[in-house]
Amino acid sequence: MIKPTLALIFLVLLLSAMPAHSQQGHVVVVINFHYTVDLGASSLFRSAVNYAIQNRAKTILIIMNSPGGYISDMLNIISYIREANQSGIPVYTYVIPDxxxxxxxxxxxxxxxxxxxxxxxxxxxxxxxxxxxxxxxQNHTESAMLSLMQSEAQEWGRNVTAASVMVLYDKAYSAQQAYNVGLINGLASNLTQAENMLGISGFPQVYFSESYYDQFLSVISNPTVDGLLILLGMVLIALDVLHPTFLMSVLGGIALLMGLVGAELIGASVLGLILLAVSAVLLVMEIKTGHGISLIASVLVGLAGIYLLGEGIQVSPQPSYLEYYIIAVALVAFAVFAAIYIRSLWKYKRKYPFTGKESLIGKTGVVVKELNPCGEIKVEGFIWKACTKGEKVKKGEEVTVIGYKGLSMIVEKKTKG
Structure with a gap:
């Protein structure tokens, strides 16, 4: 009885292990790709493909609705797809309706x-x-992308000429047109139908979407966002120098750091960074002068820096310049507001110095030792030696500080009304 029992236990263990192993080869990794092609999307594909390879997935299905993006990240994603193919995992694309x-x-x-x-x-x-x-x-990039598109079409038996037209003449095909010219493999009215056509219906699915980290990478890999963060960080720090709050310095430092990290990640234009540095110098000048003109110049130069920060970066499609116009209007409005804010701070500082004897000018004090013409007064909670210009002021009466000489306040009797 012992031997059959041991054999039975061994068989149970073997059978329990087999489904787990076979399950690994029957998982469909689904990538929800409803994003711009950028650093965050590249990170998403890297994670999904790594999971598929490690778990020996049956296939990877990309559910696509993307307007395009950066070519460098596109090339990274294509390399991940090829890595999956080399591991024996096919990759399919379903472009959702509309x-x-x-x-x-x-x-x-x-x-x-x-x-x-x-x-x-x-x-x-x-x-x-x-x-x-x-x-x-532009010509070199277009030639390289044409070669890539043609090689992809040829590899999977698609219409090379129709594929070339998309690159050379900026042509878009509808689903029906793409099917008619032999660019795609089929048409499906919904995802379920597409899965049936691909032979993956009913298999367990593991879904991948952009994580918070991927979304963070997407944000800071945008040169426009990086430029705005750098400029905003410098403005907040400059404003905090004039009116210390600590909070603005912290927020400004975080924005500046994020912008610089993003600029490093995308290989931002040196010219754009130089213009943003010039913008910072103009901000320092504004702190010294306080008339607002330097701040406006700083923001305008910073705007040029933001625009040029992405110079030389290869993208598809062409960036919309509407966002630059919106940013320009917003920055000019912010510059005007900041200039008014700084100007009001300087007026306040000149009228009411923050520390020292100068801060007492214009304040009201109470005589604690008769002024004849000198004595003592109490102002802002402190006792000061004070003198009038000859008049006598009794103890308990109010006086106004009009100046100082050495360590003594010069005062006059406060007139009633």
Whole structure:
């Protein structure tokens, strides 16, 4: 009886282990890709692909609706897709109904084994843009992206000519057009139908979306956001010098640090950083002068720095310049407000110095030792030696501080009414 019992135990353990092993090869990793192609999206794909490889997933399904983004991050994502393929894991794309596989996202879709599109969706256009770049740089980038698009189409048996048109002529195809010209593998009205077509329906799914960390990376990998953070940080620190609150310095320091880290991550333009540094110098000048003109100049130079911070960065699609106009209006409005704020602080400081004997000028005191013409007064809780210009003031009467000489206050009797 012992041997059969041991054999039975061994069989139970073997059977209990088998589903866990087989489950690893039947998991579908689903990437919800409803984001701009940027550093956060690249981090998302890296995590999802690593999980798929480690758990020997059956496939990776990208549920796509993306307007495109940065070419460097797109290339990283394509490398992760190829890494999955090399590990024997196919990668599929489903562009949701009315969704986009536009610009940089079109290259990602074309890199996958199969593409299914929903009604109303589009793929392309795919023409790259070099922000602030020369025509030569633009030509080189476009040539490289054309080569990439053609190689992707050829690898998966798609229409190379139709794929090239997306790059050369900024062409976008509707789902039906893309299917008709042989750019995609099929049409599906919903995700369930797409899963059936891909043969992955009914398998366990593990979903991946951008984490808070990925979203943070997306924010600071935007050159416009980085420039704004740098400029905002410098303005807050400068304002705190004039009117110490500690809180503004802390917030300004955090904003400045985040902006600089983001600029480092994206390889920001040196010219943009230089202009932002000039903007900081103008802020220091504003603290010295207090007339507001230097602050306005600082913000305008900072705005130019923000625009140029992304110079040379390759993107697809072309950035919308509407955001720069909105930022310009907001910064000018902020500059006017800050200039008025600083001007009012300087007027207050000149009228009411913060420390020392100067701060007592204009204050009211009470005579504690008769002034004839000198004596003592109490003002702001302290006893001071004081003298009038000849008049006699009795103890208990009020006087106004009009100046000082040495350690003595010069006062006059406060007139009633």
């Amino acid at each position: 969704g986009l596989a536009a610009s940089a996202a079109s290259y990602i879709a074309m890199a996958t084994n199969m593409i299914i599109m929903g009604p109303g969706s589009e793929i392309g256009p795919s023409t790259p843009i070099v922000v602030g770049g020369t025509q030569l740089e």
